[in-house]
Amino acid sequence: MNARSGAAVSRLPRAAPAPAFGPARFDGTPAAARAAAERAVRPAPFLRLPPPADEAHPPLRPLPAAFFASRRFIVHVDIDAFFASVEVLLNPALRGQPVVVGGLPHERGVASTCSYEARRYGVHSGMALRTAFKLCPQAVFVRGNYRLYQSFSERFFRILRQATPDVEETSIDEAYLDLTRCCHLYPSFSRTARDLQARIEGATGLKVSVGVGPTKVLAKLATGRAKPAGYFEIPPGGEEEFLRGLPIDSLPGIGPKTQVLLRMLAVRTIGDLWGLPRGSLHSIFGLGGDDIYLHSRGVDIRPIVTATVPKSVSRETTFLEDLWEERLLLAHLAYLCDRLTLALRQNRCYAHVIEVKARTSDFRTEVRRRLLLTPCREMGDVFRIAEELFLPLLRGTRLALRLVGVKASDLVRGKTLPLFERVSDKGERLGAALDEVRDKYGFGSVLTVREKMLDEIYPSDPDRGFILKTASLTR
Numbered sequence: 405m406n407a408r409s410g411a412a413v414s415r416l417p418r419a420a421p422a423p424a425f426g427p428a429r430f431d432g433t434p435a436a437a438r439a440a441a442e443r444a445v446r447p448a449p450f451l452r453l454p455p456p457a458d459e460a461h462p463p464l465r466p467l468p469a470a471f472f473a474s475r476r477f478i479v480h481v482d483i484d485a486f487f488a489s490v491e492v493l494l495n496p497a498l499r500g501q502p503v504v505v506g507g508l509p510h511e512r513g514v515a516s517t518c519s520y521e522a523r524r525y526g527v528h529s530g531m532a533l534r535t536a537f538k539l540c541p542q543a544v545f546v547r548g549n550y551r552l553y554q555s556f557s558e559r560f561f562r563i564l565r566q567a568t569p570d571v572e573e574t575s576i577d578e579a580y581l582d583l584t585r586c587c588h589l590y591p592s593f594s595r596t597a598r599d600l601q602a603r604i605e606g607a608t609g610l611k612v613s614v615g616v617g618p619t620k621v622l623a624k625l626a627t628g629r630a631k632p633a634g635y636f637e638i639p640p641g642g643e644e645e646f647l648r649g650l651p652i653d654s655l656p657g658i659g660p661k662t663q664v665l666l667r668m669l670a671v672r673t674i675g676d677l678w679g680l681p682r683g684s685l686h687s688i689f690g691l692g693g694d695d696i697y698l699h700s701r702g703v704d705i706r707p708i709v710t711a712t713v714p715k716s717v718s719r720e721t722t723f724l725e726d727l728w729e730e731r732l733l734l735a736h737l738a739y740l741c742d743r744l745t746l747a748l749r750q751n752r753c754y755a756h757v758i759e760v761k762a763r764t765s766d767f768r769t770e771v772r773r774r775l776l777l778t779p780c781r782e783m784g785d786v787f788r789i790a791e792e793l794f795l796p797l798l799r800g801t802r803l804a805l806r807l808v809g810v811k812a813s814d815l816v817r818g819k820t821l822p823l824f825e826r827v828s829d830k831g832e833r834l835g836a837a838l839d840e841v842r843d844k845y846g847f848g849s850v851l852t853v854r855e856k857m858l859d860e861i862y863p864s865d866p867d868r869g870f871i872l873k874t875a876s877l878t879r
Protein backbone atom coordinates (compact mmCIF):
# COMPACT_ATOMS: atom_id res chain seq x y z
CA MET A 405 0.00 0.00 0.00
CA ASN A 406 1.48 3.36 -0.93
CA ALA A 407 1.50 6.53 1.15
CA ARG A 408 -1.37 8.10 -0.78
CA SER A 409 -3.80 5.30 -0.32
CA GLY A 410 -2.69 5.02 3.31
CA ALA A 411 -3.63 8.66 3.85
CA ALA A 412 -6.96 8.08 2.15
CA VAL A 413 -7.74 5.19 4.45
CA SER A 414 -6.93 7.18 7.60
CA ARG A 415 -9.72 9.66 6.72
CA LEU A 416 -12.36 6.95 6.62
CA PRO A 417 -14.47 6.37 9.72
CA ARG A 418 -13.20 3.45 11.78
CA ALA A 419 -15.20 0.29 11.23
CA ALA A 420 -16.44 -1.68 14.20
CA PRO A 421 -14.13 -4.64 14.93
CA ALA A 422 -15.32 -7.60 12.93
CA PRO A 423 -16.55 -10.56 14.98
CA ALA A 424 -14.30 -13.61 14.82
CA PHE A 425 -17.00 -15.83 13.37
CA GLY A 426 -20.46 -15.48 11.93
CA PRO A 427 -21.68 -13.31 9.07
CA ALA A 428 -19.92 -9.97 8.62
CA ARG A 429 -21.90 -6.92 9.73
CA PHE A 430 -22.27 -4.45 6.92
CA ASP A 431 -23.35 -0.91 7.88
CA GLY A 432 -22.80 0.74 4.50
CA THR A 433 -19.49 2.58 5.21
CA PRO A 434 -16.52 1.93 2.84
CA ALA A 435 -14.42 0.69 5.76
CA ALA A 436 -17.08 -1.84 6.68
CA ALA A 437 -17.33 -2.88 3.04
CA ARG A 438 -13.57 -3.46 2.93
CA ALA A 439 -13.61 -5.39 6.23
CA ALA A 440 -16.41 -7.59 4.92
CA ALA A 441 -14.51 -8.25 1.70
CA GLU A 442 -11.35 -9.10 3.66
CA ARG A 443 -13.25 -11.51 5.87
CA ALA A 444 -14.68 -13.20 2.85
CA VAL A 445 -11.24 -14.14 1.49
CA ARG A 446 -9.39 -14.60 4.78
CA PRO A 447 -9.32 -18.26 5.80
CA ALA A 448 -10.44 -19.17 9.29
CA PRO A 449 -7.53 -19.04 11.77
CA PHE A 450 -7.09 -22.77 12.01
CA LEU A 451 -6.93 -23.10 8.24
CA ARG A 452 -4.23 -20.51 7.83
CA LEU A 453 -1.33 -21.89 5.88
CA PRO A 454 2.07 -22.06 7.54
CA PRO A 455 4.54 -19.43 6.40
CA PRO A 456 6.39 -20.42 3.22
CA ALA A 457 9.34 -22.69 3.88
CA ASP A 458 11.78 -19.95 3.03
CA GLU A 459 10.48 -17.76 5.82
CA ALA A 460 10.93 -20.61 8.31
CA HIS A 461 14.41 -21.37 6.98
CA PRO A 462 15.75 -18.17 5.51
CA PRO A 463 18.63 -18.88 3.15
CA LEU A 464 20.96 -17.10 5.47
CA ARG A 465 24.42 -17.84 6.55
CA PRO A 466 25.87 -18.57 9.03
CA LEU A 467 24.67 -22.07 9.84
CA PRO A 468 21.96 -22.19 12.49
CA ALA A 469 23.94 -21.87 15.69
CA ALA A 470 21.31 -23.65 17.75
CA PHE A 471 21.74 -26.72 15.61
CA PHE A 472 25.38 -27.03 16.49
CA ALA A 473 24.95 -26.02 20.12
CA SER A 474 24.17 -29.62 21.01
CA ARG A 475 27.17 -30.65 19.01
CA ARG A 476 27.66 -34.28 18.14
CA PHE A 477 30.99 -35.84 17.37
CA ILE A 478 30.59 -37.95 14.25
CA VAL A 479 33.54 -39.80 12.78
CA HIS A 480 33.42 -41.12 9.23
CA VAL A 481 35.97 -43.83 8.43
CA ASP A 482 36.67 -45.16 4.94
CA ILE A 483 39.32 -47.65 3.82
CA ASP A 484 41.24 -46.25 0.86
CA ALA A 485 40.87 -48.22 -2.39
CA PHE A 486 39.84 -51.19 -0.25
CA PHE A 487 39.95 -54.25 -2.55
CA ALA A 488 43.03 -53.00 -4.39
CA SER A 489 44.81 -52.27 -1.10
CA VAL A 490 44.14 -55.82 0.14
CA GLU A 491 45.59 -57.20 -3.10
CA VAL A 492 48.69 -55.03 -2.69
CA LEU A 493 49.01 -56.03 0.96
CA LEU A 494 49.01 -59.72 0.07
CA ASN A 495 51.23 -59.30 -2.96
CA PRO A 496 53.81 -56.59 -2.23
CA ALA A 497 55.10 -56.85 -5.81
CA LEU A 498 52.01 -54.82 -6.78
CA ARG A 499 52.98 -51.88 -4.58
CA GLY A 500 53.21 -48.66 -6.58
CA GLN A 501 51.58 -50.22 -9.62
CA PRO A 502 48.13 -49.43 -10.98
CA VAL A 503 45.83 -52.23 -9.80
CA VAL A 504 42.27 -52.80 -11.00
CA VAL A 505 40.06 -55.28 -9.10
CA GLY A 506 36.93 -56.72 -10.68
CA GLY A 507 38.05 -58.95 -13.53
CA LEU A 508 40.47 -59.46 -16.37
CA PRO A 509 40.62 -56.83 -19.12
CA HIS A 510 38.91 -58.96 -21.78
CA GLU A 511 36.05 -59.93 -19.44
CA ARG A 512 32.63 -58.36 -19.30
CA GLY A 513 32.01 -56.46 -16.11
CA VAL A 514 33.22 -53.41 -14.29
CA ALA A 515 36.08 -52.42 -12.05
CA SER A 516 35.00 -52.66 -8.43
CA THR A 517 38.02 -50.84 -7.03
CA CYS A 518 41.24 -49.44 -8.42
CA SER A 519 44.39 -48.27 -6.71
CA TYR A 520 45.27 -44.58 -6.56
CA GLU A 521 47.99 -45.24 -9.15
CA ALA A 522 45.31 -46.46 -11.58
CA ARG A 523 43.06 -43.50 -10.79
CA ARG A 524 45.75 -41.21 -12.12
CA TYR A 525 45.00 -42.63 -15.57
CA GLY A 526 41.33 -41.80 -15.20
CA VAL A 527 40.25 -45.29 -14.22
CA HIS A 528 37.53 -45.34 -11.58
CA SER A 529 35.29 -47.89 -9.91
CA GLY A 530 32.19 -48.74 -11.91
CA MET A 531 34.07 -48.32 -15.19
CA ALA A 532 33.87 -51.13 -17.76
CA LEU A 533 36.98 -53.31 -17.60
CA ARG A 534 37.63 -52.85 -21.33
CA THR A 535 37.58 -49.07 -20.93
CA ALA A 536 39.90 -49.31 -17.94
CA PHE A 537 42.29 -51.39 -20.03
CA LYS A 538 42.23 -48.83 -22.84
CA LEU A 539 43.06 -46.02 -20.41
CA CYS A 540 45.70 -47.93 -18.50
CA PRO A 541 46.95 -51.04 -20.34
CA GLN A 542 49.89 -51.47 -17.96
CA ALA A 543 47.55 -51.94 -14.97
CA VAL A 544 47.47 -55.26 -13.12
CA PHE A 545 43.96 -56.69 -13.41
CA VAL A 546 42.77 -58.96 -10.60
CA ARG A 547 39.49 -60.88 -10.39
CA GLY A 548 39.32 -60.39 -6.63
CA ASN A 549 38.29 -62.56 -3.73
CA TYR A 550 35.23 -61.27 -1.93
CA ARG A 551 35.56 -63.67 0.99
CA LEU A 552 39.02 -62.38 1.67
CA TYR A 553 37.84 -58.76 1.62
CA GLN A 554 34.98 -59.75 3.89
CA SER A 555 37.38 -61.06 6.51
CA PHE A 556 39.39 -57.81 6.40
CA SER A 557 36.15 -55.88 6.68
CA GLU A 558 35.11 -57.88 9.75
CA ARG A 559 38.41 -57.04 11.42
CA PHE A 560 37.89 -53.37 10.54
CA PHE A 561 34.42 -53.25 12.10
CA ARG A 562 35.55 -55.18 15.16
CA ILE A 563 38.03 -52.41 15.93
CA LEU A 564 35.43 -49.70 15.35
CA ARG A 565 32.99 -51.39 17.74
CA GLN A 566 35.61 -51.39 20.45
CA ALA A 567 35.46 -47.58 20.42
CA THR A 568 31.67 -47.18 20.59
CA PRO A 569 28.51 -49.24 20.11
CA ASP A 570 27.15 -46.46 17.87
CA VAL A 571 28.62 -47.71 14.62
CA GLU A 572 26.73 -47.53 11.32
CA GLU A 573 28.01 -49.80 8.57
CA THR A 574 27.36 -47.98 5.31
CA SER A 575 29.31 -50.42 3.15
CA ILE A 576 31.96 -53.11 3.40
CA ASP A 577 34.71 -50.54 4.01
CA GLU A 578 32.93 -47.48 5.33
CA ALA A 579 31.31 -46.52 8.61
CA TYR A 580 29.99 -43.68 10.71
CA LEU A 581 30.72 -43.61 14.43
CA ASP A 582 29.00 -41.38 16.93
CA LEU A 583 31.33 -40.84 19.87
CA THR A 584 29.04 -38.35 21.62
CA ARG A 585 27.53 -40.92 23.99
CA CYS A 586 30.99 -42.05 25.03
CA CYS A 587 32.08 -38.57 26.10
CA HIS A 588 32.89 -39.78 29.61
CA LEU A 589 35.28 -42.39 28.27
CA TYR A 590 37.28 -40.08 26.06
CA PRO A 591 38.78 -36.87 27.33
CA SER A 592 39.56 -35.86 23.76
CA PHE A 593 37.40 -37.00 20.86
CA SER A 594 40.00 -35.89 18.33
CA ARG A 595 42.68 -37.96 20.01
CA THR A 596 40.31 -40.94 20.06
CA ALA A 597 39.57 -40.59 16.35
CA ARG A 598 43.27 -40.39 15.51
CA ASP A 599 44.06 -43.37 17.76
CA LEU A 600 41.33 -45.31 16.03
CA GLN A 601 42.87 -44.57 12.66
CA ALA A 602 46.29 -45.74 13.86
CA ARG A 603 44.76 -48.89 15.40
CA ILE A 604 42.98 -49.86 12.18
CA GLU A 605 46.12 -49.32 10.15
CA GLY A 606 48.19 -51.31 12.63
CA ALA A 607 45.77 -54.24 12.81
CA THR A 608 44.82 -54.55 9.15
CA GLY A 609 47.77 -53.04 7.32
CA LEU A 610 45.31 -50.94 5.30
CA LYS A 611 45.26 -47.16 5.04
CA VAL A 612 42.07 -45.40 6.10
CA SER A 613 40.82 -41.85 5.76
CA VAL A 614 39.04 -40.27 8.68
CA GLY A 615 36.75 -37.25 8.65
CA VAL A 616 35.23 -35.65 11.72
CA GLY A 617 32.32 -33.25 11.98
CA PRO A 618 29.14 -32.52 13.93
CA THR A 619 26.84 -34.24 11.43
CA LYS A 620 27.04 -37.22 9.11
CA VAL A 621 27.16 -35.14 5.97
CA LEU A 622 29.94 -32.93 7.32
CA ALA A 623 31.95 -35.92 8.55
CA LYS A 624 31.69 -37.56 5.13
CA LEU A 625 32.73 -34.38 3.35
CA ALA A 626 35.67 -34.10 5.76
CA THR A 627 36.77 -37.61 4.76
CA GLY A 628 36.73 -36.45 1.15
CA ARG A 629 39.17 -33.74 2.15
CA ALA A 630 41.30 -36.22 4.13
CA LYS A 631 41.75 -38.73 1.29
CA PRO A 632 44.02 -40.54 0.83
CA ALA A 633 45.16 -41.82 4.22
CA GLY A 634 44.56 -38.52 5.98
CA TYR A 635 42.66 -37.07 8.90
CA PHE A 636 40.52 -33.97 8.71
CA GLU A 637 38.41 -32.48 11.45
CA ILE A 638 36.08 -29.56 10.85
CA PRO A 639 36.71 -27.21 13.76
CA PRO A 640 33.62 -25.90 15.62
CA GLY A 641 32.48 -22.75 13.83
CA GLY A 642 34.53 -23.63 10.77
CA GLU A 643 31.66 -25.35 8.97
CA GLU A 644 30.75 -22.41 6.76
CA GLU A 645 34.29 -21.81 5.62
CA PHE A 646 34.79 -25.54 4.98
CA LEU A 647 31.64 -25.90 2.90
CA ARG A 648 31.79 -22.69 0.88
CA GLY A 649 34.30 -23.67 -1.78
CA LEU A 650 33.48 -27.38 -2.15
CA PRO A 651 32.22 -28.43 -5.59
CA ILE A 652 28.53 -29.40 -5.61
CA ASP A 653 29.21 -32.96 -6.73
CA SER A 654 30.95 -33.66 -3.42
CA LEU A 655 27.57 -33.35 -1.70
CA PRO A 656 25.85 -36.74 -1.28
CA GLY A 657 22.76 -37.15 -3.46
CA ILE A 658 23.93 -34.84 -6.21
CA GLY A 659 24.29 -37.03 -9.27
CA PRO A 660 25.14 -36.09 -12.84
CA LYS A 661 21.55 -35.05 -13.69
CA THR A 662 21.21 -32.79 -10.67
CA GLN A 663 24.60 -31.31 -11.46
CA VAL A 664 23.55 -30.38 -14.98
CA LEU A 665 20.45 -28.60 -13.68
CA LEU A 666 22.41 -26.79 -10.99
CA ARG A 667 25.05 -25.70 -13.50
CA MET A 668 22.25 -24.13 -15.52
CA LEU A 669 21.44 -22.12 -12.40
CA ALA A 670 25.11 -21.05 -12.25
CA VAL A 671 25.66 -23.14 -9.12
CA ARG A 672 29.13 -24.65 -9.02
CA THR A 673 30.07 -24.72 -5.35
CA ILE A 674 28.19 -25.41 -2.16
CA GLY A 675 28.51 -21.70 -1.38
CA ASP A 676 26.57 -20.93 -4.58
CA LEU A 677 23.79 -23.22 -3.36
CA TRP A 678 23.19 -21.00 -0.34
CA GLY A 679 21.71 -18.36 -2.65
CA LEU A 680 18.88 -20.65 -3.78
CA PRO A 681 15.67 -20.55 -1.73
CA ARG A 682 14.46 -23.83 -0.29
CA GLY A 683 11.19 -23.51 -2.17
CA SER A 684 13.00 -23.33 -5.52
CA LEU A 685 15.12 -26.39 -4.74
CA HIS A 686 12.01 -28.21 -3.63
CA SER A 687 10.08 -27.33 -6.77
CA ILE A 688 12.94 -28.51 -9.00
CA PHE A 689 14.15 -31.62 -7.15
CA GLY A 690 11.25 -32.52 -4.87
CA LEU A 691 12.18 -33.98 -1.48
CA GLY A 692 15.76 -34.38 -2.72
CA GLY A 693 15.80 -30.59 -3.01
CA ASP A 694 15.07 -30.24 0.70
CA ASP A 695 18.01 -32.53 1.43
CA ILE A 696 20.26 -30.48 -0.83
CA TYR A 697 19.12 -27.31 0.94
CA LEU A 698 19.89 -28.70 4.42
CA HIS A 699 23.02 -30.71 3.56
CA SER A 700 24.57 -27.74 1.80
CA ARG A 701 24.35 -25.97 5.16
CA GLY A 702 25.86 -28.94 6.98
CA VAL A 703 22.50 -29.72 8.60
CA ASP A 704 21.77 -33.42 8.75
CA ILE A 705 19.33 -34.90 11.23
CA ARG A 706 19.88 -38.52 10.19
CA PRO A 707 20.81 -40.54 13.27
CA ILE A 708 23.49 -43.21 13.33
CA VAL A 709 21.73 -46.45 12.43
CA THR A 710 23.47 -49.30 14.15
CA ALA A 711 23.15 -52.59 12.31
CA THR A 712 19.59 -53.80 12.22
CA VAL A 713 18.79 -57.29 13.43
CA PRO A 714 17.30 -59.54 10.73
CA LYS A 715 13.82 -60.89 11.45
CA SER A 716 14.84 -64.49 10.99
CA VAL A 717 17.51 -66.70 9.49
CA SER A 718 16.70 -70.03 7.91
CA ARG A 719 18.43 -72.84 6.05
CA GLU A 720 16.61 -75.59 4.22
CA THR A 721 17.26 -78.02 1.44
CA THR A 722 15.35 -80.27 -0.89
CA PHE A 723 16.90 -83.73 -1.28
CA LEU A 724 18.10 -85.19 -4.55
CA GLU A 725 15.57 -87.98 -3.93
CA ASP A 726 13.11 -88.48 -1.07
CA LEU A 727 14.73 -89.77 2.12
CA TRP A 728 13.37 -91.85 4.95
CA GLU A 729 16.52 -92.97 6.75
CA GLU A 730 16.69 -91.24 10.16
CA ARG A 731 20.49 -91.27 10.22
CA LEU A 732 20.79 -89.37 6.96
CA LEU A 733 17.97 -86.98 7.78
CA LEU A 734 19.67 -86.05 11.05
CA ALA A 735 22.93 -85.56 9.15
CA HIS A 736 21.15 -83.04 6.91
CA LEU A 737 19.61 -81.36 9.92
CA ALA A 738 23.00 -81.10 11.63
CA TYR A 739 24.56 -79.59 8.54
CA LEU A 740 21.74 -77.06 8.22
CA CYS A 741 22.07 -76.16 11.91
CA ASP A 742 25.79 -75.64 11.37
CA ARG A 743 25.06 -73.29 8.46
CA LEU A 744 22.35 -71.53 10.44
CA THR A 745 24.49 -70.90 13.51
CA LEU A 746 27.25 -69.55 11.31
CA ALA A 747 24.76 -67.03 9.90
CA LEU A 748 23.64 -66.13 13.44
CA ARG A 749 27.20 -65.44 14.49
CA GLN A 750 27.84 -63.42 11.35
CA ASN A 751 24.77 -61.32 12.14
CA ARG A 752 25.86 -61.15 15.77
CA CYS A 753 22.49 -62.28 17.07
CA TYR A 754 20.82 -64.95 19.18
CA ALA A 755 17.55 -66.75 18.54
CA HIS A 756 14.60 -66.97 20.90
CA VAL A 757 12.71 -69.34 18.62
CA ILE A 758 13.98 -72.43 16.82
CA GLU A 759 11.76 -73.96 14.18
CA VAL A 760 12.06 -77.19 12.22
CA LYS A 761 10.30 -77.81 8.94
CA ALA A 762 9.81 -81.05 7.04
CA ARG A 763 8.00 -81.71 3.78
CA THR A 764 6.76 -85.21 3.13
CA SER A 765 6.74 -86.90 -0.28
CA ASP A 766 3.08 -85.93 -0.72
CA PHE A 767 4.09 -82.24 -0.38
CA ARG A 768 2.58 -81.73 3.04
CA THR A 769 4.67 -79.38 5.17
CA GLU A 770 4.97 -79.84 8.91
CA VAL A 771 6.47 -77.27 11.23
CA ARG A 772 7.44 -77.55 14.90
CA ARG A 773 8.80 -74.67 16.88
CA ARG A 774 10.08 -74.01 20.36
CA LEU A 775 10.34 -70.78 22.31
CA LEU A 776 13.52 -70.49 24.36
CA LEU A 777 13.78 -68.49 27.56
CA THR A 778 17.49 -68.05 27.06
CA PRO A 779 18.28 -67.24 23.43
CA CYS A 780 20.99 -69.31 21.83
CA ARG A 781 23.19 -69.59 18.77
CA GLU A 782 25.62 -72.42 19.57
CA MET A 783 25.65 -75.26 17.10
CA GLY A 784 25.28 -77.90 19.84
CA ASP A 785 22.26 -76.23 21.44
CA VAL A 786 20.50 -75.46 18.20
CA PHE A 787 20.98 -78.98 16.88
CA ARG A 788 19.78 -80.56 20.15
CA ILE A 789 16.56 -78.51 20.03
CA ALA A 790 16.10 -79.15 16.30
CA GLU A 791 16.57 -82.88 16.84
CA GLU A 792 14.04 -82.94 19.69
CA LEU A 793 11.52 -81.20 17.46
CA PHE A 794 12.31 -83.22 14.38
CA LEU A 795 12.27 -86.80 15.65
CA PRO A 796 8.62 -86.91 16.82
CA LEU A 797 7.67 -85.23 13.57
CA LEU A 798 9.52 -87.84 11.54
CA ARG A 799 8.20 -90.77 13.56
CA GLY A 800 4.67 -89.44 13.25
CA THR A 801 4.71 -89.60 9.49
CA ARG A 802 4.90 -92.79 7.48
CA LEU A 803 6.19 -91.10 4.38
CA ALA A 804 9.65 -90.29 3.13
CA LEU A 805 10.71 -86.66 3.30
CA ARG A 806 11.62 -84.43 0.42
CA LEU A 807 12.81 -81.37 2.35
CA VAL A 808 14.05 -80.39 5.79
CA GLY A 809 14.76 -76.94 7.10
CA VAL A 810 15.64 -75.14 10.27
CA LYS A 811 14.84 -71.56 11.12
CA ALA A 812 15.85 -69.16 13.88
CA SER A 813 13.54 -66.25 14.63
CA ASP A 814 12.80 -63.65 17.32
CA LEU A 815 16.42 -62.64 16.97
CA VAL A 816 18.05 -60.39 19.53
CA ARG A 817 21.42 -58.74 19.68
CA GLY A 818 22.36 -59.57 23.25
CA LYS A 819 21.96 -62.66 25.33
CA THR A 820 20.21 -62.50 28.68
CA LEU A 821 22.07 -64.69 31.11
CA PRO A 822 20.11 -66.89 33.51
CA LEU A 823 20.24 -65.68 37.10
CA PHE A 824 20.38 -68.98 38.97
CA GLU A 825 22.33 -71.22 36.63
CA ARG A 826 25.98 -71.63 36.04
CA VAL A 827 26.99 -69.74 32.93
CA SER A 828 29.60 -71.15 30.62
CA ASP A 829 30.96 -69.42 27.55
CA LYS A 830 32.43 -72.65 26.20
CA GLY A 831 29.97 -72.78 23.31
CA GLU A 832 30.66 -69.16 22.41
CA ARG A 833 34.39 -69.73 22.36
CA LEU A 834 34.00 -72.89 20.34
CA GLY A 835 31.91 -71.01 17.76
CA ALA A 836 34.48 -68.24 17.51
CA ALA A 837 37.34 -70.72 17.11
CA LEU A 838 35.38 -72.61 14.47
CA ASP A 839 34.78 -69.40 12.51
CA GLU A 840 38.46 -68.56 12.64
CA VAL A 841 39.54 -71.91 11.25
CA ARG A 842 36.86 -71.81 8.55
CA ASP A 843 37.84 -68.25 7.64
CA LYS A 844 41.26 -69.59 6.85
CA TYR A 845 40.62 -73.05 5.42
CA GLY A 846 37.01 -72.93 4.21
CA PHE A 847 33.69 -74.11 5.62
CA GLY A 848 34.30 -77.75 4.76
CA SER A 849 37.52 -77.89 6.77
CA VAL A 850 35.73 -78.64 10.05
CA LEU A 851 32.66 -80.87 10.09
CA THR A 852 31.16 -83.11 12.74
CA VAL A 853 31.04 -86.89 12.29
CA ARG A 854 27.29 -86.65 11.79
CA GLU A 855 27.69 -84.06 9.05
CA LYS A 856 30.38 -86.17 7.42
CA MET A 857 27.72 -88.81 6.65
CA LEU A 858 26.57 -86.55 3.85
CA ASP A 859 29.75 -87.58 2.03
CA GLU A 860 27.68 -90.55 0.80
CA ILE A 861 25.32 -88.25 -1.05
CA TYR A 862 26.91 -84.97 -2.01
CA PRO A 863 30.15 -83.83 -3.54
CA SER A 864 32.03 -81.55 -1.18
CA ASP A 865 34.37 -78.68 -1.56
CA PRO A 866 36.76 -77.68 1.24
CA ASP A 867 35.85 -74.04 0.62
CA ARG A 868 32.09 -74.29 0.48
CA GLY A 869 31.27 -77.53 2.30
CA PHE A 870 28.72 -79.86 0.73
CA ILE A 871 27.16 -78.89 -2.56
CA LEU A 872 23.52 -79.40 -1.65
CA LYS A 873 20.65 -79.21 -4.08
CA THR A 874 19.57 -75.82 -2.81
CA ALA A 875 22.03 -73.49 -4.42
CA SER A 876 21.79 -70.69 -1.87
CA LEU A 877 23.24 -72.97 0.78
CA THR A 878 26.51 -73.48 -0.98
CA ARG A 879 27.31 -69.80 -1.18
Ligand SMILES: [Mg+2]
Binds near residue numbers: 484485486577578
Ligand atom coordinates in the same frame (compact mmCIF):
# COMPACT_ATOMS: atom_id res chain seq x y z
MG1 LIG B 1 36.65 -46.90 0.51
